[in-house]
Amino acid sequence: MKRRTFLARSLSAALLGAGITALPGCGFQLRGTGATQDAGIERLVLATTPSALSDSVTRALHDAGIELSDAAPLRLNLGTERIQEISLSGSDSGTQEIELQLEVPFSIQRTADNAYLLDQQRMQVTTTFRANDNELLTRDNDRERALEALRRDAAQRLIDRLRNLDATR
Structure with missing residues (x-):
């Protein structure tokens, strides 16, 4: 049971990290930050x-x-x-x-x-x-x-x- 929870959390964290690193590459920026100013x-x-x-x-x-x-x-x-x-x-x-x-x-x-x-x-x-x-x-x-x-x-x-x-x- 612990191994399944560990794998699920690891996979979730990896997907979240991949999503966060992909956002700047697609042009996403928070309003009022970065080069848009x-x-x-x-x-x-x-x-x-x-x-x-x-x-x-x-x-x-x-x-x-x-x-x-x-x-x-x-x-x-x-x-x-x-x-x-x-x-x-x-x-x-x-x-x-x-x-x-x-x-x-x-x-x-x-x-x-x-x-x-x-x-x-x-x-x-x-x-x-x-x-x-x-x-x-x-x-x-x-x-x-x-x-x-x-x-x-x-x-x-x-x-x-x-x-x-x-x-x-």
Whole structure:
């Protein structure tokens, strides 16, 4: 009986080990780790007004290995975010489903000649959350968490645009 258990566990461990070693070979990566964060741009000027979105973008750029410098070859012009809240529920009381939309204008320029590599575009990210009118404090906390997630998502999408821009330069 002990030998059968030993063989079964050994076989399970060998299969698990083979599966784990095969995952990186097929291109699998955990989100936010590894080479996917390398945007291909080493330095960047961030032209924006201080805001929660600009803080998220700054963190995302830092995490992607991009240094913010006034002597960088590219400038990311980030406009003011616009937040829209839309109630998706039919009633005005009880539990409501609310859609939050964050829209931000941006453009990318070369600093040497101010030529636009990406003319002004608008990026929009959306999420939903549930809110109960009887729990106003929880509603505010849920809204803030949803906004933070939207800002992180918008910052990551900007990094993706920079990555795509670098591939076409």
